[in-house]
Amino acid sequence: MDKNLPWVTKVSYGVGHVFNDLCASMWFTYLLLFYQNVLQFDNTLAGLILLVGQIADGISTPIVGIFSDKENKIPICARYGRRKTWHLMGTVLCFIAFPFIFNVCLGCEDLDDWAKFGYYFIFVVIFQFGWACVQISHLALIPDLTTRKCQRTELNSIRYAFTVLANLSVFTITFFSLNTGQPGPEHITGGDSYGNDTYNDTSTPFTTDPYYASTSSGGTAEPTSANHIGPEDAASFRNIALICCGIGVVFSLIFHIGVKEPPFIPHKKRCELPPSSDGEKRDPSPAKMRKIDWFKELPFYQIAVLYMATRLYVNLYQAYIPLYVQDTLRLDQTFLALVPFAMYLAGFTGSLLMKEINKKIGRKRTFALGCCVGIAGCVWLWFGEGSYYEEWGIFLVGALLGIGGSTLLITSLSITADLIGENVEGGAFVYGFMSLVDKFSNGIIIMIIQESNPEEPWYYRSVITFACGSACALGIAVVISLMNVRIGQSRSRDVALSIFEDSDTSTTTTAEGGGSSPAKCGLDNPALNIISEVSIQSIPPPTVNGTCCKDKLPQNSSQTQENTKY
Structure with missing residues (x-):
């Protein structure tokens, strides 16, 4: 213990x-x-x-x-x-x-x-x-x-x-x-800094953006x-x-x-260790899936797209909200800190309710609910304008985006953990694959957005509304396709049989009943089964005082195959 x-x-x-x-x-x-x-x-x-x-x-x-x-x-x-x-x-x-x-x-x-x-x-x-x-x-x-x-x-x-x-x-x-x-002294003329309401006629705001260099009569104050x-x-x-x-x-x-x-303690040495001082025998770990077997599972691809949509939504609004605040709304630069602060605080508050919501409606419906909240924030952002919006409406929009983002992120990681199930040794590959899809897709999409920028102030409002909204819509579509799928339980039993026949298997004796059954000792690979920010509680323990697994396997090997959780 x-x-x-x-x-x-x-x-x-x-x-x-x-x-x-x-x-x-x-x-x-x-x-x-x-x-x-x-x-x-x-x-x-x-x-x-x-x-x-x-x-x-x-x-x-x-x-x-x-x-x-x-x-x-x-x-x-x-x-x-x-x-x-x-x-x-x-x-x-x-x-x-x-x-x-x-x-x-x-x-x-x-x-x-x-x-x-x-x-x-x-x-x-x-x-x-x-x-x-x-x-x-x-x-x-x-x-x-x-x-x-x-x-x-x-x-x-x-x-x-x-x-x-x-x-x-x-x-x-x-x-x-x-x-x-x-501002530095090079930006001060006639004794007035650019923080004042009036300027010397010879001074020019330091910007290369023609949108801000142009003047407007009777409109919003010039940035x-x-x-x-x-x-x-x-x-x-x-x-x-x-x-x-x-x-x-x-x-x-x-x-x-x-x-x-x-x-x-290396894996091979740990499996060769004698029973612990209290006489408890070492136990085998569940059968694992080979890397090639993951590619034979349709939910593997579906959840990869689900996670990609989640990260696209979260990273896009996080990256473009500051540009939206500055270049579209033209708010004071302190809003660059206040709006993200409100988004993250609201997201954290929403995450506290995730456990109860998941219990009541399940993870898939919780994910869909988070998508709806995110879309609501995108729609409000598209139509938001006027003094009320710039004073407090933007914070409510940020709160909706943040709550939606935390809901999608937490739930998608939980769904990914369900996909892995007890195949913790495969977690390295699964999360590595998810990470590759996430990083590459985010980088490419942001690159396309940057390349398509027409240098107009409305552009960042469109990016957040349509890009983030499309990511939520994609997430809803994937969740609908997963509604009738039992995630983590669709693996072929032939896979388990092929793994039990691996040359590295070892024979262990169960502590109860004196029976014995051949089983593969669990591979200690904790670094790789948590490549992503996944909840650790879903990962079964690899060792207990030198033992290979916590839970006992049944005495009968055929019973083991029937009771293994897929």
């Missing part, structure tokens, strides 16, 4: 992903805004930066998962822990690369945009690889630290709580950084450097990135000091 983890270990583990959460919040929310409005990249190059990051992340995630799960034979790394070693390496890479992504091109300010793109390309790839190292190693520690389901759930809950705090912290830091930032993001705000974004890195390193240090990783 596992002992209860001390509260110091639980809290220290919970803060271990804060650095990643801070960086991810800035990446998805402010990347396009920074490269288009601050660095003055054209839409195509800004989208290409994000596409490079998505592809690098999609490729790095399964690669890091495979290698981080292997035994580390370097003595000092083995003593420190294979998970913590990868976590430390990822933290260092993120700390080095991330500040350069949200900064001007150092030493190459006078070069052309494509040369600058090469400069940022290097740091984006380094950052995404480091981010994957931290994400996978941190998630993989949960089954290493404890085999008890309740403690795994508790660790995952603490981790999610700090994720929420990290995201809200980014928006708070952004609010104060942009609200207190002062200026005081309320519109521009090159003069480069220092503010650099400071936000540096503050996030500083906070992230502190919490990562707490994680490395407070968490002690259990020693790693």
Whole structure:
């Protein structure tokens, strides 16, 4: 039996992903805004930066998962822990690369945009690889630290709580950084800054956008450097990135000091271990599916599309809401922090109700309900206009988008966990495949949106309404196709039989009744069965004091085949 983890270990583990959460919040929310409005990249190059990051992340995630799960034979790394070693390496890479992504091109300010793109390309790839190292190693520690389901759930809950705090912290830091930032002396003429209502006739707002350079009589006030993001705000974004890195390193240090990783026992050695001191016998794990077998299952493709639609919806509104606030509504720059703050807070509040809603109407109907909420937000955003909308309506729209996004994300991950079922060794491949589809589709779609930008203020309203709304409609269509499908129970029993015949099978004796049955000892692959941000409680424990599985298999092998949960 596992002992209860001390509260110091639980809290220290919970803060271990804060650095990643801070960086991810800035990446998805402010990347396009920074490269288009601050660095003055054209839409195509800004989208290409994000596409490079998505592809690098999609490729790095399964690669890091495979290698981080292997035994580390370097003595000092083995003593420190294979998970913590990868976590430390990822933290260092993120700390080095991330500040350069949200900064001007150092030493190459006078070069052309494509040369600058090469400069940022290097740091984006380094950052995404480091981010994957931290994400996978941190998630993989949960089954290493404890085999008890309740403690795994508790660790995952603490981790999610700090994720929420990290995201809200980014928006708070952004609010104060942009609200207190002062334009440089080069933007002041005649003793007046651009934060005032009147200007010297010789002054010109610092923007290359003709939409903002044009004048309007009797209409809305002209956006200026005081309320519109521009090159003069480069220092503010650099400071936000540096503050996030500083906070992230502190919490990562707490994680490395407070968490002690259990020693790693290779799979073959663990299966050869004698019974535990209390006389309990080791038990086999459920049969697993081979990678090739997943491609024979139609729900595998359906749920991949479902997850892709979810990530498209969430990432698109997160990336384009800041541009919508600035370029379409022309609101003050503090709304760049306030609107995402309201979205994320509402999404977190909605997530608290997911458990009860899932119990009452099921996961598929809950997903469809989240799609309807998201579509409602998109429709309101399309028709929203006037002073009421700019003052408080935009926050209600953001709340609807956030609630819809959290509902889709949580439910789609739960459905994916149902697909995996007890085939935890296949989780590596399933989540790796989902991640590839997600990252590549997001990068390509955003690239198409950027390339199609007509430089009109209404464009971002159309993007959020039709692109996010279409993603929700696609999700509803997939859910309808899954209504009569028992997810996780449609696998061929021939697959299980072929796996039981694997050459690596071992014979174990059941503790009760003295009977024996041949079964395959479970493969310890915790790093890869949680490639995505999946709920840990759905993953059965790989080991208990050297045993291969928690639950006993029936004595009769044929009965085992009939009772195995597909």
